[in-house]
Amino acid sequence: MRCMRYLSTFLLLYFACLQNSFAQVVSIQDSSIVLRDTSQFVDSRLYDVVDLFQDLNPFRKADTTSTQKTRSGISYLPNINYNPSIGFQIGLKAVGGVYLGDKKTTSMSIFATSANYTTRGIFYAYLAHDTYTKDNRWNLKGNLVGAKLVGLDYGLGMGVPLENPEVDEAIMNNPERDRYVNHYNVYGFSERLYKQLLPGMFVGGGVFFELKRQVRTSSEFNTSPNVIYSGWNNFNATQNNNNGLMFNLQYLTRDNPNSAYTGIYTDVVLRMNQIWMGSQKNAYQLQTDVxxxxxLSERRPNHVLAFWNYGSYNIGGSLFYLDLPGTGKDPYARSGRGYTNGYFKGISFFYSEIEYRFPILKNQFLSGVFFANVQTANDQMGTKLFQQWQPAGGGGLRVLFNKMTRTNLCIDYAFGKFGQRGLFLGLNEAF
Structure with missing residues (x-):
């Protein structure tokens, strides 16, 4: 009961910050659920946070006209967040969705921007987009990032003790889960362009530039995993350029990028760090996102079983230590709920998650999830990919934030091994 009382208080305070913060841009023709190709599934009325405050507003005037007021596909909000990796976060975020063509043949384009500061001394600002032109003929994805980061570091591999390790190997493997803290600045830009070949299938390429500067580690020890790894692989441990080219193959049939009910999303990316573009070393990494x-129900469309697999496989060369794939290192930093970002990492990385999403209220204002995930990585001390696994799981609550874009406020509690657990807050589903 005490937890529910605290949760109710938090939600009221959170939502109180959001009243009157929605621009009036996109028109709604009626208040029924309208889903592309699935409008026959549900007749009940969608109800979101904006509807809640309109109903609670004591100064609201009765609408005497027959014309529906317009509603926005853009959400402006204080970006209050928490997870074990970043601490408590406060900032400002805007998330928008728009169709640049017929909804039956064009996917929703998503735009987001945010500036945030956290109790761990992290500053992070970005501008990102995922744009589909009319009839999905072209798809452009890109982001611009500037950040001062503080990242917890637990070494390389899966934390399973090695047999007779050398001193440096024992530090890198870190079975005692000693915590190192990496401080660094990041400046990044990436852009990809896809051409639709067949319905739902795209091929394309792009460029990425990511500069890490003033890299240092604070700990009670004389050395750090970053310094040891950089010595093993001839990297400058204090700064790095991660610049190169990308080639991509994408296939998608999912009905919404924020909270999908049906379909598939697949993205295969070959990332190639190039010395001639400023990288310290050439490296080739194959990334897969499925x-x-x-x-599960035609009558309740948000009753869904969802599966996610993310992989990053080294096929040549060496990556800088802070660029190695691992927990939370996917493009949207949503993998591995139950662990801090980077808790496990390796030369290659494999991650899978399954999530059961179920409705609570018929109007979809409240819904819930249960999830479980597992991950594995190799290292430079002899552990192979798929040899050691680490699980995590949890559950959460969903509050429909913007019915125009199916944006949910996500409140999750997750737990893993080594005493790892925590509360994760954010907008939109993890996948």
Whole structure:
């Protein structure tokens, strides 16, 4: 009961900050659920946070006209967040969705920007987009990032003790889970361009530039995993350029990027760090992102079983230590709920998650999830990919924040091994 009382108080304070913060841009023709190709599934009324405050507003005037007021596909909000990796976060965020063509043949384009500061001394600002032109003929994805980061570091591999390790190997493996803290600044830009070949299938390429500067580690020890790894692989441990080219193959049939009910999303990316573009070393990493959604009820469309697999596989060269794939190192930093970002990492990384999403209220204002995930990585001390696994799981609550874009406020509690656990707050589903 005490937890529910605290949660209710938090939600009221959170939502109180959001009243009157929605621009009036996109028109709604009626208040029924309208889903592309699935409008026959549900007749009940969608109800979101904006509807809640309109109903609670004591100064609201009765609408005497027959014309529906317009509603926005853009959400402006204080970006209050928490997870074990960053601490408590406060900032400002804007998330928008718009169709640049017929909804039946064009996917929703998503735009987001944010500036945030956290109790761990992290500053992070970004501008990102995922744009689909009319009839999905072209798809552009990109982001611009500037950040001062503080990242917790637990070494390389999966934390399973090695047999007879050398001193440096024992520090890198870190079975006691000693905590190192990496401080560094990041400046990044990336842009990808896809051409649709067949319905739902895209091929393309792009460029990425990421500069890490003033890299240092604070700990009670004389050395750090970053310094040891950089010595093993001939990197400058204090700064790095991660610049190169990307080639991409994408296939998607999912009905919404924020909270999908049906379909598939697949993205295969070959990232190639290039010395001639400023990288310290050449490196070749194959990244795969596969997501599948099964709708479990025609009457309740948000009753869904969802599956996600993310992989990053080294096929040549060496990456800088802070660029190695691992927990929370996917493009949207949402993998591995139950652990801090980077808790496990390796030369290659494999991650899978399954999530059960179920409705609570018929109007979809409240819904819930249960999830479980597992991950594995190799290292430079002899552990192979798929040899050691680490699980995590948890559950959460969803509050429909903007019905125009199916944006949910996500409140999750997750737990893993080594005493790892925590509360994770954010907008939109993890996948």
């Amino acid at each position: 997501r599948k959604y099964w709708q």
